[in-house]
Amino acid sequence: MSDITILIGTTKGAFLLHSDTRDTWKLTGPHCDGWAINHVIGDPKTGNIWAGGGNAFSGAGIWRSEDGGAAWQLSKLSKGEMDSWAEDNPEEAALFGWTSHDTSFDGDVTAIWSLSLADGRLMAGGNPGRLYESTDGGQNWTRNDALSDHDTRDSWSPGGAGLVLHTIVRDPKDDAKMWVGISAAGVFATEDGGATWDRRNRLSNAESCGHNAHPAAPRDGETGHCVHNFVRASTDVLYQQNHHGVWRSSDDGRSWEDITEGLPSTFGFPIAVHPHKPQMIWTLPLNGDSDGRYPPDASAAVWRSENGGDTWTDQRNGLPQDTCFFTVLRQAMATDQQTQAGVYFGTNSGSVFASRDEGETWDEVARHLPTILSVEVMDRI
Numbered sequence: 001m002s003d004i005t006i007l008i009g010t011t012k013g014a015f016l017l018h019s020d021t022r023d024t025w026k027l028t029g030p031h032c033d034g035w036a037i038n039h040v041i042g043d044p045k046t047g048n049i050w051a052g053g054g055n056a057f058s059g060a061g062i063w064r065s066e067d068g069g070a071a072w073q074l075s076k077l078s079k080g081e082m083d084s085w086a087e088d089n090p091e092e093a094a095l096f097g098w099t100s101h102d103t104s105f106d107g108d109v110t111a112i113w114s115l116s117l118a119d120g121r122l123m124a125g126g127n128p129g130r131l132y133e134s135t136d137g138g139q140n141w142t143r144n145d146a147l148s149d150h151d152t153r154d155s156w157s158p159g160g161a162g163l164v165l166h167t168i169v170r171d172p173k174d175d176a177k178m179w180v181g182i183s184a185a186g187v188f189a190t191e192d193g194g195a196t197w198d199r200r201n202r203l204s205n206a207e208s209c210g211h212n213a214h215p216a217a218p219r220d221g222e223t224g225h226c227v228h229n230f231v232r233a234s235t236d237v238l239y240q241q242n243h244h245g246v247w248r249s250s251d252d253g254r255s256w257e258d259i260t261e262g263l264p265s266t267f268g269f270p271i272a273v274h275p276h277k278p279q280m281i282w283t284l285p286l287n288g289d290s291d292g293r294y295p296p297d298a299s300a301a302v303w304r305s306e307n308g309g310d311t312w313t314d315q316r317n318g319l320p321q322d323t324c325f326f327t328v329l330r331q332a333m334a335t336d337q338q339t340q341a342g343v344y345f346g347t348n349s350g351s352v353f354a355s356r357d358e359g360e361t362w363d364e365v366a367r368h369l370p371t372i373l374s375v376e377v378m379d380r381i
Contacts, residue, residue, distance in 0.1 A: 004336055005068075006344055006352065007040035007049065008366075009374035014040050014051040016069045017366055022342055022356045025365045031072055032063045038166075039331055041115045042378030049378070050138055052112030052124055057081045060109045061101075062124055064138045075138055076101035077126070078109050105132075105143065114331070116168035119175045125165030129156055129182045131194070144194045147180070152199055157215075159183030159226055166330055169232045179238070179253055184216060184226035187240070187253050201225060204255035214289075216243035223247055223256045228269045229330040233278035237308065241271040241283055241330075248309050259309030264296045270333035274341050274358070279308040282335075282343055282359055284328045294325040302343070304359050318362030319353065326351070331374035338379070346372030 006017035006025075013030025014037045037053035047068045054060040059080030063072045083100075086093030109132075114125035122134040124141065131144040156163055160183075167181035176193040179200070186201040201222040212218060216226035226243035233239065238249040244267070245260035260266050265285045274280035282304050287296045295301060300319040303312045326347035333345040343355045350369035353362045 003380040004342070005042065005378045005380070006334075006354075006365075007042055007051075007374075007376040007378055008346060008352065008369065008372060009037035009040045009051065009053065009331070010350075010370040010372050011036050012370035013037060014049075014063070014069075015366075015369060016049075017352060022336075022338075022354070025354075027366055028069060030370075031065070031069060032074075033072075035061070035063070036111070037063075037373065038111065038113045039115050039374045039376070041117060041376050043117055044378050044380045047378075047380065048137065050115050050117070050122065052115045054078075054080065054111040056110055059083060059103065060105070060111050060126060062112055062115070062134075062138050062141075066137075074101065075134075075141065076103050077105045077112070077132070077141060079103050079106050104141070105130075108143065110162070111164075113164045113166045114168050116170055118170040118172070121175065123168050123170075123178075125168055125180060125182075127161070127165070128158070128163035129153070129165050129185060131165055131168075131180060133194070146190075146195055147188065147197050150188070150197055150199075152185070156182065156185035157225070167227070167229050169230060169238070171232070177252075179230070179232070181227040181230055181240075183228070184243075186223070186225040187227055187230065189253050200249075200253035201227075202255050204249075204257045212244065214244065216289075218244055218258075229271050231271055231273045231281075233273045233281075234276065235278045237278055239271055239273055239281050239309065241268050243267065243289065246271065246283055246309060259305075262312040263303055264301075264314075267293075268328075269330040270328055270345065272333045272335050272343060275335055275337045276339065276341070277306075279306060280341075280358070281305050281309060282333065284333060284345060286327065292325065293327045298322065298324050300324045300326070302345070302355075302359050302362075315355075315359040315362075317360065318355075318364075325349075329373055331376075332372050334375050334377045336377045336379050342377070344375050344377060346375045348372065 008015040015029030051063040061076040109126040171177035230240035247256040301314040336342040352366040
């Protein structure tokens with residue numbers, strides 16, 4: 001068993017849950033000066049951790065720790081309302097410990113929503129629909145202009161949280177290949193390291209899907225542009241949870257097949273895939289967009305498929321089965337890298353649930369945290 005750290009982003013900072021047995025857990029935090037943290041990732045080789053977040057008040061930025069979370073430094077990309085006030089009121093700002101930061105992207109980004117690390121390239125996705133890259137561990141950043149200036153950008157519509165680039169997926173065999181998810185503009189892919197981008201939302205079974213009146217629903221031969229999250233299996237398969245169902249692509253996202261049948265609803269946010277079994281996936285359906293966004297019948301269940309979404313089974317052992325009204329957001333489910341994978345998710349009511357047996361049983365390993373926005377796992381073998 002390796003050291004495992006659950007990396008948690010919340011509305012009031014980042015938290016770390018550490019265990020070397022998956023039986024008992026130790027919590028530290030809040031980190032990052034109480035910033036709203038939308039996503040936290042770690043490098044198991046070095047123990048370095050990055051946390052992206054911000055808002056209109058603080059501005060956008062990426063925090064980094066080079067000692068496993070003991071100390072943190074901020075690379076700020078844009079100023080916020082606090083900076084404007086502090087510059088006009090320096091004496092009062094000093095009482096709050098405010099520090100001035102150089103920023104290169106004022107007016108370009110309001111918050112960081114997603115992070116990804118591969119082959120020394122650290123990527124960050126932001127609102128509104130921006131992608132940034134760092135080659136020095138997150139100290140300095142450049143903007144990907146090809147995506148920002150995409151010829152379809154005028155048609156991109158913001159989702160409920162804004163025009164957020166919330167998902168970055170890399171090909172571990174080819175660093176030039178990358179996919180990003182933007183709500184509500186859909187899935188975009190590059191095969192040349194970000195020099196050009198293709199929009200990839202086409203249905204593979206368009207004739208059978210019909211047309212739905214909801215603005216985020218499948219229509220005109222596409223899945224719908226309000227993608228909530230997607231993951232890449234160890235094969236070339238992608239799985240997507242969006243506003244209107246769960247989808248599978250076997251051709252790098254060029255076409256998508258509806259695999260929602262068997263689930264209790266078409267609506268949900270997170271999706272996760274087994275690190276070693278490419279056909280095992282998990283999702284957590286909610287009752288609907290306008291129906292409260294909580295588990296169907298107020299009874300929590302994680303649904304697992306062992307055949308790539310052809311059939312589904314609900315997993316409830318250890319989860320609340322009565323009067324359960326929490327929401328699990330798009331980046332708040334992840335797995336570890338163990339042979340029998342652990343699965344983890346966080347709720348907007350501040351709980352973290354963990355399974356050591358691929359979802360068969362669940363334990364609440366943390367509670368009473370702030371609203372949880374993201375969950376990732378760092379295994380240090």
